[in-house]
Amino acid sequence: MxxxxxxxxxPFQLNQQNFQQINGFEESTQAFRLxxxxxPLKPIRQESIVAAVDTSTIKIGETSQGIVIAVRGAxxxxxxxxxxxxxxxxxVFHITDENKKEVYDALERSYFNYSQEHNHQxxxxxxxxxxxxxxxxxxWIQTMLSKTMNKxxxxxxxxxxxxxxxxxxxxxxxxxxxxxxxxxxVLAFSKMTxxxxxxxxxxxxxxxxxxxxxxxxxxLRLKPPMVLLGDVYVARLTTGNCAFRxxxxxxxxxxxxxEATEKLLGNDLLSQSYPETLRLAHIxxxxxxxxxxxxxxxxxRRYGLQIVNRPDMHRLLFGPFGKGESYS
Amino acid sequence: xxxxxxxxxxxxxxxxxNETVEKGDYLLVExxxxxxxxxxxxxxxxxxxxxxxxEELLRSLPDGGELIQGEDVDPLEIAPHITYIQDASxxxxxxxxxxxxxxxxxTSSWLPSRSQSTIKKLPLPALLKLAKIDGKLPIVLxxxxxxxxxxIDASSLDGRLNIITxxxxxxxSHLSKLLMVNLIGYKATVVVFDLNGEYLSLGMTGDGxxxxxxxxxxxxTPSQNFKLALKQLNLHVLLGILVHALHLPGTSAREFRRIWxxxxxxxxxxxxxLGETIxxxxxxxxxxxxxxxxxxxxxxSGFFTDNVAEATLLEDCxxxxxxxxxxxxxxxxxxxxxxxxxxxxxxLGKLVDSLTSWKLKAVFxxxxxxxxxxxxxxxxxxxxxxxHFGIFTTFITNQPDTIRENIYRQADNIFLFNFTNExxxxxxxxxxxxxxxxxRSIARDLPPHHCLVLGRVVRDFPMVAKVKAxxxxxxxETRLFFKDSN
Numbered sequence: 001m002x003x004x005x006x007x008x009x010x011p012f013q014l015n016q017q018n019f020q021q022i023n024g025f026e027e028s029t030q031a032f033r034l035x036x037x038x039x040p041l042k043p044i045r046q047e048s049i050v051a052a053v054d055t056s057t058i059k060i061g062e063t064s065q066g067i068v069i070a071v072r073g074a075x076x077x078x079x080x081x082x083x084x085x086x087x088x089x090x091x092v093f094h095i096t097d098e099n100k101k102e103v104y105d106a107l108e109r110s111y112f113n114y115s116q117e118h119n120h121q122x123x124x125x126x127x128x129x130x131x132x133x134x135x136x137x138x139x140w141i142q143t144m145l146s147k148t149m150n151k152x153x154x155x156x157x158x159x160x161x162x163x164x165x166x167x168x169x170x171x172x173x174x175x176x177x178x179x180x181x182x183x184x185x186v187l188a189f190s191k192m193t194x195x196x197x198x199x200x201x202x203x204x205x206x207x208x209x210x211x212x213x214x215x216x217x218x219x220l221r222l223k224p225p226m227v228l229l230g231d232v233y234v235a236r237l238t239t240g241n242c243a244f245r246x247x248x249x250x251x252x253x254x255x256x257x258x259e260a261t262e263k264l265l266g267n268d269l270l271s272q273s274y275p276e277t278l279r280l281a282h283i284x285x286x287x288x289x290x291x292x293x294x295x296x297x298x299x300x301r302r303y304g305l306q307i308v309n310r311p312d313m314h315r316l317l318f319g320p321f322g323k324g325e326s327y328s
Numbered sequence: 329x330x331x332x333x334x335x336x337x338x339x340x341x342x343x344x345x346n347e348t349v350e351k352g353d354y355l356l357v358e359x360x361x362x363x364x365x366x367x368x369x370x371x372x373x374x375x376x377x378x379x380x381x382x383e384e385l386l387r388s389l390p391d392g393g394e395l396i397q398g399e400d401v402d403p404l405e406i407a408p409h410i411t412y413i414q415d416a417s418x419x420x421x422x423x424x425x426x427x428x429x430x431x432x433x434x435t436s437s438w439l440p441s442r443s444q445s446t447i448k449k450l451p452l453p454a455l456l457k458l459a460k461i462d463g464k465l466p467i468v469l470x471x472x473x474x475x476x477x478x479x480i481d482a483s484s485l486d487g488r489l490n491i492i493t494x495x496x497x498x499x500x501s502h503l504s505k506l507l508m509v510n511l512i513g514y515k516a517t518v519v520v521f522d523l524n525g526e527y528l529s530l531g532m533t534g535d536g537x538x539x540x541x542x543x544x545x546x547x548x549t550p551s552q553n554f555k556l557a558l559k560q561l562n563l564h565v566l567l568g569i570l571v572h573a574l575h576l577p578g579t580s581a582r583e584f585r586r587i588w589x590x591x592x593x594x595x596x597x598x599x600x601x602l603g604e605t606i607x608x609x610x611x612x613x614x615x616x617x618x619x620x621x622x623x624x625x626x627x628x629s630g631f632f633t634d635n636v637a638e639a640t641l642l643e644d645c646x647x648x649x650x651x652x653x654x655x656x657x658x659x660x661x662x663x664x665x666x667x668x669x670x671x672x673x674x675x676l677g678k679l680v681d682s683l684t685s686w687k688l689k690a691v692f693x694x695x696x697x698x699x700x701x702x703x704x705x706x707x708x709x710x711x712x713x714x715x716h717f718g719i720f721t722t723f724i725t726n727q728p729d730t731i732r733e734n735i736y737r738q739a740d741n742i743f744l745f746n747f748t749n750e751x752x753x754x755x756x757x758x759x760x761x762x763x764x765x766x767x768r769s770i771a772r773d774l775p776p777h778h779c780l781v782l783g784r785v786v787r788d789f790p791m792v793a794k795v796k797a798x799x800x801x802x803x804x805e806t807r808l809f810f811k812d813s814n
Contacts, residue, residue: 082397283387290383290410292380
């Protein structure tokens with residue numbers, strides 16, 4: 001929050017835009033295959049805590065030197081048939097080219113106790129900063145969950161691919177091993193995937209079998225430095241045509257992985273093959289327009305930033321055909 | 329508060345939770361640079377259309393309609409800002425006047441600056457002062473929301489047509505009594521058609537003692553202490569009764585005129601002689617039958633007598649009232665519909681007579697549920713002709729649709745109590761002196777004994793007041809079966 005102090009009373013431009021987490025590093029190779037024999041699943045009702053983590057970030061305005069962003073994370077868990085949550089944030093940052101490294105390093109140090117020398121990733125570029133900060137928060141919440149839960153299911157939003165700029169391999173390995181030590185299983189659901197077999201996205205290749213079931217994949221190799229820390233499945237958990245890529249910690253035995261998915265079926269609500277806990281985590285961390293207004297109100301009041309509407313060049317140039325940025 | 333939008337004479341103002349503004353409040357929109365301002369009244373308060381509110385509400389109830397339990401770690405304390413934005417309201421206001429150098433004008437053509445204007449609450453005492461709602465003959469109606477008194481000038485009722493309306497047990501009769509005693513206090517002559525005997529104890533305090541008005545209140549109960557001798561009547565007053573109240577056809581009325589002349593020449597204007605003369609009068613049998621049936625109606629009413637000593641002269645009461653002011657209560661309780669019309673026809677005819685001959689200066693007439701005794705043609709008479717004679721009427725009703733639309737259009741003042749029925753609000757909103765939205769929006773939410781005052785008495789600035797208590801013995805209470813058991 002100290003990053004906002006140098007820009008007090010400066011003009012500040014409204015520009016709401018969600019940053020999408022980029023997940024397009026993976027490419028399937030010739031060796032990649034999808035086994036079309038479904039692994040049938042039977043819900044296991046034995047009580048298990050299901051917890052999910054998600055974060056989101058939003059740009060709430062621009063200053064002459066940079067951008068003002070907000071980050072928020074949510075941890076939702078289902079225990080004794082009731083959902084509960086902890087929401088962290090919003091945290092508001094002023095990011096400039098000058099302070100981006102300082103901000104990122106400070107956060108990394110405080111979240112993971114990593115000293116500067118151990119950080120081989122370096123500061124992200126300016127445009128990636130919002131998603132990188134959100135990613136840091138997400139990994140931190142996941143770390144905390146893996147350290148505090150016992151014999152539960154931890155749901156991640158995304159894959160178990162590591163070695164990307166926002167997910168150092170060691171960090172994800174640490175999270176997974178901590179979880180394993182405490183008897184937790186990590187299940188990572190990806191809403192979108194680029195993995196293809198014979199030109200078809202793997203989640204479209206569904207056999208005519210009654211859900212719930214899993215489809216196994218094999219032979220997925222990633223280009224270094226990326227490392228896949230999970231085995232990839234296609235999970236069709238309810239009726240309907242929705243299926244998701246599901247990564248399960250590869251250090252866990254295959255039968256335990258199946259059992260974990262069956263426990264998920266028995267302990268969480270599933271709608272369109274997607275776990276309710278993860279859906280709630282997403283809903284709770286997402287910023288609404290009302291909250292963006294409130295944060296603009298906050299930075300205006302607390303730091304005296306003047307909100308200025310910069311004209312939308314798309315609208316200005318292309319009139320009704322300009323469908324780019326828009327302001328509320 | 330921030331100016332948001334102007335459409336016609338309606339202004340929309342954005343208000344935040346720390347600014348407490350309610351329906352009926354007045355606001356001053358001041359444009360310091362232009363040196364002008366607008367006086368607007370809040371007629372409705374809505375939630376401001378904040379983007380994302382629906383999502384906000386939906387996500388708080390994702391667990392089968394039950395609130396999801398959780399904890400928010402909000403180190404920057406942004407949540408109060410979210411609530412602040414979410415609870416912002418949009419005030420729908422009506423422009424009542426524009427102000428320049430403390431002078432008011434009823435125009436709304438000027439547009440204040442949206443960015444520079446300041447908006448603040450205009451306390452009612454300040455508005456009363458600006459609008460010069462005071463005068464030498466104040467009638468305190470009651471207290472306003474900001475604990476000031478709302479006083480109107482009695483002279484603003486003078487020569488005016490007023491309506492007091494609202495649903496049952498909201499305080500209409502109470503207000504009419506308040507107006508009445510104040511008018512009597514200022515030496516005015518007040519005549520009341522008291523349908524339910526509610527005004528009979530106007531001269532008594534709540535605990536049954538005489539109050540300041542005791543000597544000025546005269547209760548006339550037809551066929552008891554209010555009787556007429558034929559000798560005291562003018563032919564045209566009696567013909568008015570026969571034709572309008574008893575529906576005597578024209579031919580028969582002509583025959584009656586001859587009979588009356590004949591009796592008058594013989595100095596035999598008594599009920600007995602009238603009956604005998606009709607019996608022996610040489611005329612068509614149908615005419616005789618028609619005259620006889622009306623004659624019996626007059627006799628059965630008990631309102632007429634041959635004993636001059638027991639006859640009360642309304643004129644005498646009116647003349648007494650002329651000097652010191654008084655209230656003449658015509659008690660129509662326990663009077664049949666026909667007899668009621670006979671009495672009302674007589675009183676109105678007599679009032680017009682007295683006013684035409686300048687025996688009286690003017691009369692304030694209070695008519696409760698007038699549709700029950702006022703003949704059709706009198707409505708127009710009252711708002712047009714009789715006003716010129718000096719009869720200034722106040723209609724009191726809980727059925728606003730029983731008063732004709734043209735009366736609402738010509739009403740100078742309306743004292744409106746709570747109505748929830750859309751149809752009733754529709755009828756009242758036809759009044760010319762106020763816009764329909766104001767009536768609909770404010771009247772619907774008025775608590776009991778609170779009155780929305782519209783019209784000249786408040787210089788067309790609609791105001792809400794809680795009608796003050798009056799130490800008068802309550803009469804006309806509804807008879808209850810379970811009263812003793814409660």
